[in-house]
Amino acid sequence: MNTPQVHERKPIPGITDLLAISSGKGGVGKSTLSANLAVALARQGLAVGLMDADIYGPNIPGMLGLSEKPTVTQSGMLVPGQAHGLRVISMGLLIERGAPVIWRGPMLAKMINQFLFQVEWGTLDVLVLDLPPGTGDVQITLTQSAPLTGAAIVTTPSALAIEDVRRGVGMFRQTQVPLLGIIENMSTFTCPTCQHTSALFGEGGEALARTFDTPLLGQIPLDPQLRLCADTGIPLVVAAPQSPASQALVQLAQRLTTALAGARI
Ligand SMILES: Nc1ncnc2c1ncn2[C@@H]1O[C@H](COP(=O)(O)OP(=O)(O)OP(=O)(O)O)[C@@H](O)[C@H]1O
Ligand SMILES: [Mg+2]
Numbered sequence: 001m002n003t004p005q006v007h008e009r010k011p012i013p014g015i016t017d018l019l020a021i022s023s024g025k026g027g028v029g030k031s032t033l034s035a036n037l038a039v040a041l042a043r044q045g046l047a048v049g050l051m052d053a054d055i056y057g058p059n060i061p062g063m064l065g066l067s068e069k070p071t072v073t074q075s076g077m078l079v080p081g082q083a084h085g086l087r088v089i090s091m092g093l094l095i096e097r098g099a100p101v102i103w104r105g106p107m108l109a110k111m112i113n114q115f116l117f118q119v120e121w122g123t124l125d126v127l128v129l130d131l132p133p134g135t136g137d138v139q140i141t142l143t144q145s146a147p148l149t150g151a152a153i154v155t156t157p158s159a160l161a162i163e164d165v166r167r168g169v170g171m172f173r174q175t176q177v178p179l180l181g182i183i184e185n186m187s188t189f190t191c192p193t194c195q196h197t198s199a200l201f202g203e204g205g206e207a208l209a210r211t212f213d214t215p216l217l218g219q220i221p222l223d224p225q226l227r228l229c230a231d232t233g234i235p236l237v238v239a240a241p242q243s244p245a246s247q248a249l250v251q252l253a254q255r256l257t258t259a260l261a262g263a264r265i
Pocket of ligand 2: 030031032054059130131132
């Protein structure tokens with residue numbers, strides 16, 4: 001395996017914090033959480049951007065109901081899309097819907113750098129980056145060239161998740177990106193009929209956080225509405241702000257704001 005080196009990371013003028021949302025394994029809810037978190041941060045009064053760094057599988061536009069192609073300024077900068085108070089860039093906005101992206105590493109790296117440095121982000125308090133799963137080319141590029149303030153690792157509460165989380169923790173430590181903590185998604189399920197709450201996949205977040213000596217930033221319940229909302233393009237924190245999952249997301253956004261401030265150099 002190539003060991004990613006710590007390169008010089010150029011600051012992005014106008015952007016205070018860059019927050020990476022990552023996971024070792026796919027399908028744990030990174031994009032769903034990134035979209036909802038970004039909106040929750042915007043609702044706290046922050047200027048927020050959302051960068052869909054999943055070039056092969058861009059899900060963010062669909063989750064935010066965004067489809068307009070970004071325009072390009074005379075100086076060749078991409079103008080981000082606007083949705084739910086966020087500035088958004090995604091490969092999904094640049095290609096036809098469902099079209100495959102079949103690129104090698106260097107092309108990916110080029111696109112990631114374009115998303116960082118050739119988008120008219122303007123002034124942002126925080127740019128949220130929704131990463132693809134794992135520790136591949138996108139992660140290497142980002143940890144090398146983006147001035148990440150910190151990263152959070154999303155996991156589901158399964159005992160098997162430990163090795164996936166370990167890889168993520170190892171990557172961020174090796175590249176000297178501050179690890180802000182772990183987010184446990186799909187933690188519990190409350191039966192809509194009898195209101196009984198159960199830990200469907202077991203309880204692992206607390207133990208994982210202890211193992212890696214990092215905070216457990218939040219536990220988001222399993223809520224079918226989160227998926228339904230993602231499918232309709234209206235994030236849960238907008239569609240049902242009072243729901244327990246929304247409240248957990250808002251609390252998570254607050255914790256992340258504090259953690260970012262603490263990690264800022
Ligand atoms: N807390 C939750 N409750 C119910 N469904 C959820 C929850 N979180 C995510 N989901 C659903 O799980 C599926 C996977 O979520 P999502 O696409 O956000 O994961 P991901 O980690 O970004 O996946 P990938 O690694 O492929 O990018 C989606 O259908 C989403 O709606
Ligand atoms: Mg995703």
